[in-house]
Amino acid sequence: VAEARWVAQKGISSNNSNNAASSSPRQRLITAGNDGTVCLWDLTQVSTSNGTPKCRLQTGKGLHSSGIFSLDILPPAAQEQLIVTGSKDKTVKLSSLATQEWGWWASDIHSSKVGDVRLSPTNLNLLGSVGDDGLVVLHDFRAHRIVAESNSAHVRPHSISFHPTVEYLFMTAGHDKTIKLWDVVDTGATCATTLQGHLRQVTCLAVWPPPSSCADPAAPEGLRFLASGSYDRVVRIWDMEQASCTAELKGHGHMVLCLATFSSTGGNDGEAPDGGRRLLVASGSNDGTVRIWNAVAGAEVAKLSGHTAAVCGLAVEPAAVSEEAPRRLASASKDRSIIMWDLPTFQPLATLKSHTAYVRCVHFLVPGLLASGSSDRTVRLWHVDGQRYPCLSTLQGHSDTVLHLGTCGKPGDGGARLLSA
Numbered sequence: 001v002a003e004a005r006w007v008a009q010k011g012i013s014s015n016n017s018n019n020a021a022s023s024s025p026r027q028r029l030i031t032a033g034n035d036g037t038v039c040l041w042d043l044t045q046v047s048t049s050n051g052t053p054k055c056r057l058q059t060g061k062g063l064h065s066s067g068i069f070s071l072d073i074l075p076p077a078a079q080e081q082l083i084v085t086g087s088k089d090k091t092v093k094l095s096s097l098a099t100q101e102w103g104w105w106a107s108d109i110h111s112s113k114v115g116d117v118r119l120s121p122t123n124l125n126l127l128g129s130v131g132d133d134g135l136v137v138l139h140d141f142r143a144h145r146i147v148a149e150s151n152s153a154h155v156r157p158h159s160i161s162f163h164p165t166v167e168y169l170f171m172t173a174g175h176d177k178t179i180k181l182w183d184v185v186d187t188g189a190t191c192a193t194t195l196q197g198h199l200r201q202v203t204c205l206a207v208w209p210p211p212s213s214c215a216d217p218a219a220p221e222g223l224r225f226l227a228s229g230s231y232d233r234v235v236r237i238w239d240m241e242q243a244s245c246t247a248e249l250k251g252h253g254h255m256v257l258c259l260a261t262f263s264s265t266g267g268n269d270g271e272a273p274d275g276g277r278r279l280l281v282a283s284g285s286n287d288g289t290v291r292i293w294n295a296v297a298g299a300e301v302a303k304l305s306g307h308t309a310a311v312c313g314l315a316v317e318p319a320a321v322s323e324e325a326p327r328r329l330a331s332a333s334k335d336r337s338i339i340m341w342d343l344p345t346f347q348p349l350a351t352l353k354s355h356t357a358y359v360r361c362v363h364f365l366v367p368g369l370l371a372s373g374s375s376d377r378t379v380r381l382w383h384v385d386g387q388r389y390p391c392l393s394t395l396q397g398h399s400d401t402v403l404h405l406g407t408c409g410k411p412g413d414g415g416a417r418l419l420s421a
Contacts, residue, residue, distance in 0.1 A: 029041035029043055029053065029365075029371070029379070029381075029395065030083070030097070031373075031379050031395060031397065031398065031402065032068045032071060032085065032398075032402075032404075033067070033068065033373075033377070033398035033399075033400050033401060033402045033403065034067035034068070034069075034398075034400035034401045034402075034403060035067065035398050035399040035400040036061055036063070036064040036065060036066050036067055036068055036087065036088075036089070037058055037059050037060055037061070037063070037064075037397075037398065037399075038057075038058070038059040038063055038068070038085075038095075038102070039055050039057065039058045039059075039395075039397045039398070040055070040056045040057035040058075041053045041054065041055055041056065041395060041397075042054050042056045051393070052393045052394065052395065053393060053395065055395075055397055057100070058397065059102050062102065062103070063085070063093060063095070063102050063103050064085065064087040064088075064089050064091065064093065065087075065089045066087055066088035066089040067087060067088040067400065067403075068085050068086070068087050068088075068403075068404075069086055069087060069088055069113060069114060069115060069116075069403065070085070070086040070114060070115060070116045070117045070404065071083060071084065071085045071086070071117065071404055072084050072117050072118045072119050072127075072211075073119065074119050074124065080096070080098070080124065081096060081097035081098045082094055082095070082096060082097070082119065083095045083096075083097060084117045084118075084119055084127050085117065086114030086115070086116065086117040086129055086131075087113075087114055088113045088114075090108060090110045090111060090112060090113065090114065090131070091106055091107065091108050091110070091114070092106065092107040092109075092110070092114055092117055092127075092129045092139070093105065093106045093107075094106070094127070094141055105141045105144075107129070107137075107139060107141075109129075109135065109137055109146070109149075110129065110131040110133055110135055110137075111131075111133040111135075112131050112132035112133035113131060113132045114129055114130070114131045115130050115131055115132060115156070115157060115158040115159070116129070116130050116157075116158055116159050116160050117129045117160070118160045118161060118162055118170075118211075120162050120167070120170075121162055121164065121211050122162070122163075122164075122165060122166070122167045123167045123168070125140050125141065125142045125143065126138060126139065126140060126141075126147065126168075127139050127141055128160045128162070128170055128172075129160070130154075130157035130158065130159070130160050130172055130174070131157070132156045133151070134151045134152070134153075134154065134155070134156065134157065134174075135149065135150070135151050135157075136148075136149070136150045136151075136153050136154070136157055136160070136172050136180070136182075137149050138168075138170070138182075138184055147184060148182070148184045153172060153174070153180045154172060154173065154174025154175070154176055154178070154180065155174050155175045155176045156174050156175040157172050157173065157174035157175075158173065158174055158175065159172060159173040159174075159202075159204065159205045160172050161205045161206070161207050161211075161226070162207075162211070163207070163224070163240055164207055164208070164209050164211070164224050165224065166240075167185070168182075168183060168184040168185040169181070169182065169183050169184075169240065170182050170184075171205060171207075171226055171240070173202040173203075173204075173205055173228065174202070175201050176201060176202070177196070177198045177199065177200060177201065177202065177230075178194050178195060178196055178198075178202070179194070179195040179198075179202055179205070179226070179228055179238070180193070180194055180195070181193040181194075181195060181240065181243055192243075193243040195228075195238055195243060195245070197236055197245050197248070198228065198230040198232050198234065198236065199230070199232040199234075200230055200231035200232040200255075201230060201231045202228055202229070202230050203229050203230055203231060203255060203256055203257060204228070204229045204256065204257065204258055204259050205226060205227070205228050205229075205259070206226070206227045206228075206259035206260060206261050206281070207224070207225070207226050207227075207240075207261065208223070208224060208225050208226075208227070208261040208279055208281075208295065209224070209261070210260075210261055210262075223279060223295075223296065224240060224241075225237055225238060225239060225240065225246070225261075225279070225295055226238040226240050227259050227261060227281045227283075227295065228259075229255075229256030229257070229258070229259050229283055230255065230256060231255040231256075232255075233250070233252045233253065233254060233255060233256065233285070234248060234249065234250055234252075234256070235249040235252075235256055235259070235281060235283045235291075235293060236248055236249070237249070237281070237293075237295050237298065246298070247293075247295065247298030248298070249281075249283075249291075249293045249298065249300065251291055251300055251303070252283065252285040252287055252289065252291060253285070253287040253289075254285050254286035254287040254310075255285065255286045256283050256284070256285050256286075257284050257285060257286055257310060257311060257312060258283070258284040258311065258312060258313055258314050259281060259282065259283050259284075259314070260281070260282045260314040260315065260316050260329070261279070261280070261281055261282075261295070262280055262282070262316040262326055262329075262343075263277040263278065263279055263280065263326075264277060264278050264280055264326070264343055264344040265277055265278070265344060278294055278296075278301075278344075279294070279295045279296055280292055280293065280294060280295060280301065281293045281295050282314050282316070282329060284310075284311030284312065284313070284314050284331055285310070285311060286310040286311075287310075288305070288307045288308060288309055288310060288311060288333070288335075289303055289304060289305050289307070289311070290303075290304040290307075290311055290314065290329075290331050290341070291303050291304070292304070292346060301346070302346040304331070304339075304341055304346055304348070306339045306348055306351065307331065307333040307335050307337065307339060308333075308335045309333050309334035309335035310333060310334045311331050311332070311333050312332050312333060312334060312358065312359065312360055312361070313331070313332035313359070313360060313361040313362050314329065314330070314331055314332070314362070315329070315330045315332075315362040315363050315364055315370070316328075316329055316330075316343075316364075317329070317330070317343075317364045317367055317368075317370075317384075318364055318366070318367055319367070320367045326343055327342070327343055327367070328340055328341065328342060328343060328349065328384060329341040329343055329346075330362045330364070330370055330384070331362070332359035332360065332361060332362045332372060333358075333359060334358045334359075336353065336355050336356065336357060336358065336359060336374075337351050337352060337353050337355075337359065338351070338352040338359055338362055338370075338372055338382070339351050339352070340352065340384055340389060349389075350384075350389040352372075352382055352384075352389055352391070354380055354391045354394070355372065355374040355376050355378070355380065356374075356376045357374050357375035357376035358374060358375040359372050359373070359374050360373050360374055360375060360401060360402060360403055361373045361402070361403065361404055361405045362405070363405035365381075367385065368383065368384055368385030369381065369382070369383065369384070369385075369392075370382040370384045371405055372405075373401075373402030373403065373404070373405050374401070374402060375401045375402075377396070377398045377399060377400060377401065377402065378394050378395060378396055378398075378402070379394075379395040379398075379402055379405075380392075380393070380394050380395070381393045381395070
């Protein structure tokens with residue numbers, strides 16, 4: 001079996017039923033980067049010369065003529081396999097993995113770089129985009145119409161997130177101090193609420209529950225919240241329904257660069273309203289640390305030190321079928337390393353060193369299998385379920401930085417895929 005050869009060549013037993021690479025028999029990896037191209041890698045077929053997964057498709061410049069700065073995919077529970085990409089070439093494009101129709105829907109409404117794109121987890125007709133031209137746009141791509149549009153909400157908006165359960169509610173942030181809360185049903189193209197509190201530019205947003213679980217029937221019920229990070233070194237927690245700040249979390253010594261939300265069992269640091277689990281936020285900073293916060297109690301849970309440069313990306317391992325909570329957190333840094341942290345003890349498990357430049361992003365393909373993207377133009381796959389944490393493979397195909405990663409398909413359904421931009 002090709003998959004077993006790939007695993008065995010890297011020194012991992014293919015007979016282990018818990019092996020990450022064997023949990024989805026037809027995994028495919030999709031990578032995209034600052035070179036504007038998308039590559040499709042078949043993880044079940046390896047090159048006889050070097051043992052790495054084969055590249056089955058490369059879009060070239062036909063999809064985007066410049067760097068892909070953002071991407072998103074439909075939630076894992078969705079039946080369609082759609083990918084949306086936003087580019088420096090000023091376009092937003094939608095592609096189908098099922099039919100391999102790349103860019104079958106496109107929008108050129110933006111007049112500058114598209115900074116972020118998102119597919120709605122609750123309405124499979126909608127996607128949002130924001131760009132350096134100041135535009136915030138909500139598209140109905142099936143009806144080929146603009147649902148809402150504004151060019152005065154932010155200075156160069158760079159982030160958009162949809163509410164986990166409310167269909168037409170979404171949030172945006174840009175190179176200013178505010179977060180905008182949009183309710184398109186009630187207000188059309190008008191911003192419903194401005195969330196104020198940060199003293200400097202907002203850098204990142206994250207929602208609970210995360211988009212990957214929004215359309216999953218097994219997703220936890222309970223509290224929904226928005227987390228934001230800023231140049232002011234503060235993480236804020238927001239009640240999206242009440243449009244109010246519920247916690248101001250201080251501790252970082254420099255700007256906050258990335259956020260991740262997750263739940264965990266155990267601990268005595270505060271309330272745990274969601275089925276007895278703590279609702280937590282991880283924040284990575286330019287100060288080189290990761291901090292863990294209890295989103296409900298508004299308290300710091302842990303400070304994770306180990307990196308020697310800025311933390312650029314965070315990923316929480318999805319819980320295995322037999323488990324109630326995730327087991328590991330991965331942090332990526334400009335120091336060219338990835339650190340694996342145990343949950344819920346927050347102790348370091350291993351430092352992964354193989355990249356030769358900044359590690360820009362990390363993402364779990366399935367439990368135990370981590371992907372990382374770097375300024376060294378490579379994507380690396382890591383086995384992170386055991387005492388050893390080897391690099392399984394180095395995927396070389398891009399001519400510029402890999403900026404984003406994402407999973408498409410449900411683990412174990414024969415079609416789990418990873419996307420990067």
